[in-house]
């Protein structure tokens with residue numbers, strides 16, 4: 143210690159940079175560079191307790207919506223040239239956006255679909271119509287701009303941000319690397335993830351949202367990709383909405399009747415083996431959830447903490463939203479529903495959040511596709527608020543009785 147202090151002093155005297163400084167700065171730069179090259183989360187060296195403290199800080203930062211801003215928007219909506227309330231859900235959306243952004247003049251600057259990808263050990267049980275290799279193959283398709291989500295996001299002038307939270311093996315290219323594991327474990331044989339991994343994946347999702355908010359994005363859509371992920375989603379929805387497993391297990395990518403029976407059995411076995419505690423969202427998430435589902439929940443929590451609205455896509459996204467709501471009930475006010483998925487448990491999952499789908503297009507693709515289409519509706523609400531003439535402006539007579 144004394145020696146290095148001495149060497150620092152002598153370094154200053156003879157104009158040379160002391161070795162201690164070179165070592166400290168070099169080590170710092172090495173780890174920073176490694177983080178940027180390899181990606182990964184900034185949480186690798188944190189203990190489970192430290193990760194949990196981060197999550198608690200995140201959930202504690204979520205506020206109720208700004209009632210004052212919402213009241214001002216209601217006055218403005220009622221002054222516009224239409225019978226009061228006649229624009230229905232568009233009016234509710236305008237108020238919600240003002241309440242979230244804490245202003246009577248909400249604005250959308252940049253939009254992004256946060257598509258989280260991960261794999262699932264439970265595919266061993268024959269619960270999907272497609273093999274696991276489709277997850278990385280579709281990740282490349284998204285990176286090449288050829289997936290449905292690319293088409294719909296381009297049309298809506300939104301970015302697709304693909305994040306690898308735990309595809310079974312690493313993929314290269316223009317995606318964010320937040321890999322926590324090479325997929326989850328088979329939940330019929332034990333927990334899908336450790337509690338620490340679930341926390342890491344949650345916070346990885348929050349980090350992605352935070353990075354994008356710093357870049358100026360202020361409207362998100364959730365999205366995901368992961369062969370087998372309707373199985374953990376059904377497990378989560380069953381547990382958190384007190385629904386029978388058979389009422390929330392659907393065909394996913396298109397499995398046949400025998401596959402649906404295997405899927406139900408796998409979920410029942412996973413619940414039997416792991417005994418998830420339904421009062422503890424982290425317990426449910428880690429035992430019968432998925433890495434991308436955790437990241438979706440984390441992105442919702444970060445959006446809410448940063449006053450950013452987030453549109454919830456289909457069945458898997460809604461399972462993530464249920465986890466977020468359980469961890470921070472106030473986050474529900476920041477969620478905007480999109481479409482009703484064909485997946486049978488979706489309505490029950492949405493009802494658990496007090497949400498009704500805005501669109502019914504018989505979709506069941508995921509990736510963020512239903513949420514991307516909803517960007518237009520959210521933007522319509524703000525165009526109405528900003529651009530419509532008032533009764534006074536237009537010289538239109540107001541309601542008489």
Ligand SMILES: O=C(O)c1ccc[n+]([C@@H]2O[C@H](COP(=O)([O-])O)[C@@H](O)[C@H]2O)c1
Nearest residue numbers: 270368370372394395456457483507508
């Ligand atoms: O979002 C939905 O409602 C939805 C419903 C069914 C399937 N998916 C997508 O299909 C994959 C999961 O289906 P499965 O059958 O492999 O569990 C996954 O990549 C999801 O993005 C998505």
Ligand SMILES: Cc1cc2nc[nH]c2cc1C
Nearest residue numbers: 272276280395507508509
């Ligand atoms: C082809 C394909 C595309 C997907 N996109 C999201 N989940 C998917 C599942 C499959 C099978």
